[in-house]
Amino acid sequence: MLSLTKNKRFGKMTARACILGAGMVMYAHSAWALLPIQHWTEANGARVWLVESPAIPMVDVQVDFDAGARRDPPQQIGLASAAAAMTSKGVRAGADNQKEKEAALDENALGEAWADLGASFEASAERDGFVYSMRSLTDPELLAKALALASRQIGEPSFPQDVWQRERARWEAAIKESDTKPATVASKAFAADVYGKHPYGFQTTAQSLQRINATDLQAFHKRYVQTCAARVSIVGAVNKEQAQQLVRKLLSRLPAKSAGDCAKLPEVPQVKPLAKAVEQDIPFQSAQSHVIIGQPGIKRDNPDFLAILVGNHILGGGGFTSRLTQEVREKRGLSYSVGSGFSPGLDAGAFVVGLQTRPDQAAEAVKVSREVVKKFVEEGPSDEELRAAKDNLIGGFALRIDSNRKLLGNVVNIAWNNLPLDYLDHWTERVEALTVNDIRSAFQRMLQPDRMVTVVVGGKQ
DSSP states (O other), rough: OOHHHHHHHHHHHHHHHHHHHHHHTTTTHHTTTOOOOOOOTTTTEEEEEEEOOOOSSEEEEEEEESGGGGGGGGSTTTHHHHHHHHHHEOOOOOEETTTEEEEEEHHHHHHHHHHHHHOEEEEEOSSOOOOOHHHHHHHHHHHHHHHHHHHHHHHHHHHHHHHHOOOOOOOOHHHHTTTTTTHHHHHHHHHHHTTTTTTGOOOOHHHHTTTTTTHHHHHHHHHHHGGOEEEEEESSSSHHHHHHHHHHTTTSOOOOOOGGOOOOOOOOOOOOOOOOOEEHHHOOOSSSEEEEEEEEEEBTTTTTTHHHHHHIIIIIGGGGGGIOOOOOOITTOSSSEEEEEEBBBBSSSEEEEEEEOOOOGGHHHHHHHHHHHHHHHOOOOOOHHHHHHHHHHHGGGGGGGGSSSHHHHHHHHHHHHTOOOOTTTGGGHHHTTTTTHHOOOOOOOOOOOOOEEEEEEBBOO
């Protein structure tokens, strides 16, 4: 049975969670206003993007650094992800503005502290970015405590070696288990062929993890997590002055540097286009064959992005209405599901067609999928297909911004890719303005159907 103290704590946590959850619904009524994005640069070099959303007393914050998986050293693949995972495992002892000694906190103490606040804090390593995210109510006392705790995790992670050894063993076991699945085998083979030596194709292995220790995690953090390199996106019930105070507190445990002191990071080589078609047929004991077809695609800041987005909705991203679904599933019954997608980033992420099918149908499924892609690249969509895609995407625009968290994702997208501050305001009209020729021309610039990677895994011994 819970003690009285724990009951009170649970009640507070439940009430706060209800308010935070309600924000996901209540914000939908104000999202249509598309509140203007404010942008400025702090004296410490941190760049800030703010959307004021006063409807409910909460705030969502995301801090991004150019330190994702593409920055991993070739011999230490997984370093960025390891540093992110270890952020929640403890903070070292410190002093808040040199006034009060703070005790070190282990992973259990950190978890309990966030639970008591009814707030959340996470760190993650994506393909391009190293990310911290925080959500809290804006009650002054609660927010101050949340920011103090988050600032410690950002600026004073302890990276305990014994905990890292434990987590590394778990990760190695997960990799070993995942490698028994045909989908993993297919994905890894495809990435290696599409990206070659580019970091987007790097794969974390047990061997690369063994080359990472706590000292490496500390060095990674020191090099990449700097105030002058931070991009901070904020959505919530705070004004600019409050946001400035929030950012300064959040980054206060990092060494003080100005924008001019930020060391320039080395350039990451661009993803190279394929010189020729590549085919792999990998034997694997499985009931179905896993098929992946594709090639390097598009960077997120490419002017063709919206044309590619709309075109892919027609080709394979629109579910049952897409061409791939109609030709591969509906007309021929070759697969239960089939689709296509682009994964744009700071570099050219891959274009992918993916499906599963019976081994005896794999060759035909590959043939039909290739033909559909080739025809779409050559001819583009019909007028009717383009109209339907526009109606669907524009009609669903509200679902892209119907919560603080979704709007934050859009703000991050603008911040990370240096898009115009009014990007969301003009999104629907830019989609509406696209023509059949715009789609066809964009796809012809992006895709070369005769130079794609095809990986088939499964159904053979």
